[in-house]
Amino acid sequence: MTKQSVVVPEVAVPMPPNSAPLLPYPPPRAAPGVAVRKKYLQAQLDLGAGLPLINGWVESMRASSPTHAKAAAALAAAGAVDDERAAWMVRHPSALSKFEQIVAASKGKKIVMFLDYDGTLSPIVDDPDSAFMSDTMRRAGRSVAKHFRRCRDKVFEFVKLAELYYAGSHGMDIKGPAKASRHNKAKAKGVLFQPASEFLPMIEQVHDSLIERTKCIPGAKVENNKFCVSVHFRCVDEKSWSTLADIVKAELKDYPKLKLTQGRMVFEIRPTIKWDKGKALEFLLESLGFADCTNVLPVYIGDDRTDEDAFKVLRKRGQGIGILVSKYPKDTNASYSLQEPAEVMEFLLRLVEWERLSRARPKW
Numbered sequence: 023m024t025k026q027s028v029v030v031p032e033v034a035v036p037m038p039p040n041s042a043p044l045l046p047y048p049p050p051r052a053a054p055g056v057a058v059r060k061k062y063l064q065a066q067l068d069l070g071a072g073l074p075l076i077n078g079w080v081e082s083m084r085a086s087s088p089t090h091a092k093a094a095a096a097l098a099a100a101g102a103v104d105d106e107r108a109a110w111m112v113r114h115p116s117a118l119s120k121f122e123q124i125v126a127a128s129k130g131k132k133i134v135m136f137l138d139y140d141g142t143l144s145p146i147v148d149d150p151d152s153a154f155m156s157d158t159m160r161r162a163g164r165s166v167a168k169h170f171r172r173c174r175d176k177v178f179e180f181v182k183l184a185e186l187y188y189a190g191s192h193g194m195d196i197k198g199p200a201k202a203s204r205h206n207k208a209k210a211k212g213v214l215f216q217p218a219s220e221f222l223p224m225i226e227q228v229h230d231s232l233i234e235r236t237k238c239i240p241g242a243k244v245e246n247n248k249f250c251v252s253v254h255f256r257c258v259d260e261k262s263w264s265t266l267a268d269i270v271k272a273e274l275k276d277y278p279k280l281k282l283t284q285g286r287m288v289f290e291i292r293p294t295i296k297w298d299k300g301k302a303l304e305f306l307l308e309s310l311g312f313a314d315c316t317n318v319l320p321v322y323i324g325d326d327r328t329d330e331d332a333f334k335v336l337r338k339r340g341q342g343i344g345i346l347v348s349k350y351p352k353d354t355n356a357s358y359s360l361q362e363p364a365e366v367m368e369f370l371l372r373l374v375e376w377e378r379l380s381r382a383r384p385k386w
């Protein structure tokens with residue numbers, strides 16, 4: 023299965039007639055006096071840079087997934103789970119419980135929705151090839167798309183976005199609508215942007231070589247994600263983690279133009295180009311003609327540390343809303359949180375429903 027981030031075009035959210043006063047947006051990142059257990063959060067944070075900061079590789083591999091039993095046990099032993107989670111939730115409230123606040127922030131604006139795939143639309147599973155979206159999530163996606171199509175006839179900008187945009191390989195493989203519309207001749211061929219295309223042969227080589235080199239590690243899975251090679255260790259016995267890390271690092275020595283980062287129980291080998299999901303988000307906003315629009319509210323939902331680049335971009339622009347999908351406290355640039363894909367689905371459906379009702383309400 024190709025792993026892609028999905029950009030659902032727009033959801034127009036008209037001004038609510040009796041909207042509550044706007045709460046400060048974005049919510050503050052850190053509440054004064056809230057103690058953050060640095061070690062745990064640092065472990066969460068450092069991996070995106072590919073430089074494990076605590077106790078070497080195995081420790082960083084362990085920290086890459088807070089669902090890992092030992093990490094959870096360590097937190098529980100410190101007796102800090104509930105306190106930490108409560109403090110974190112103050113800083114990153116649930117997008118469901120603050121739904122009214124979010125739609126109020128979109129007052130008079132159109133929402134452009136950016137959705138990560140793994141861990142956001144589909145649950146995290148052991149086998150990356152089985153990370154399917156549930157039928158109910160698909161129905162939710164369809165509702166958003168259907169809702170969009172309804173708007174398309176009415177608003178010119180919508181027509182430009184008549185189909186979904188996909189950004190795979192951490193934003194290095196962007197594909198837009200292929201169909202022309204009568205309003206949208208310039209985009210007839212769609213947006214296709216692959217800033218790392220020269221790396222394709224190199225990525226292939228690394229993929230093939232790592233398949234061979236990791237054969238001795240039961241449970242290791244090497245995935246070719248076109249512009250990125252993923253080496254999964256979710257099903258590898260922890261005793262073999264350092265060997266696996268050594269294999270991956272040794273492979274990279276021959277490729278100075280590639281770098282190593284980590285995701286959730288996965289090593290990722292990718293080009294050292296200055297491109298990430300944040301840049302992809304900016305590129306898409308630009309391509310869609312939304313870069314300088316004050317009447318557009320980008321909403322980005324993602325679960326991984328690679329999504330932090332997109333959250334950072336929104337925060338820096340002071341435009342849009344970042345929502346992190348996580349059950350566990352993580353250092354994040356997102357403003358809100360959702361616990362799991364089921365909550366993402368609920369949020370999407372509520373948004374569609376809210377918009378439907380807003381349209382039905384009389385405008386005074």
Ligand SMILES: O=P(O)(O)OC[C@H]1O[C@H](O[C@H]2O[C@H](CO)[C@@H](O)[C@H](O)[C@H]2O)[C@H](O)[C@@H](O)[C@@H]1O
Nearest residue numbers: 140146147148150153252256286287288326328
């Ligand atoms: O940042 P993303 O676009 O979400 O991609 C990150 C990785 O996602 C996938 O791996 C993750 O999901 C797998 C399936 O649930 C899970 O087994 C794995 O442990 C997770 O890391 C994808 O398979 C990787 O290639 C991506 O790098």
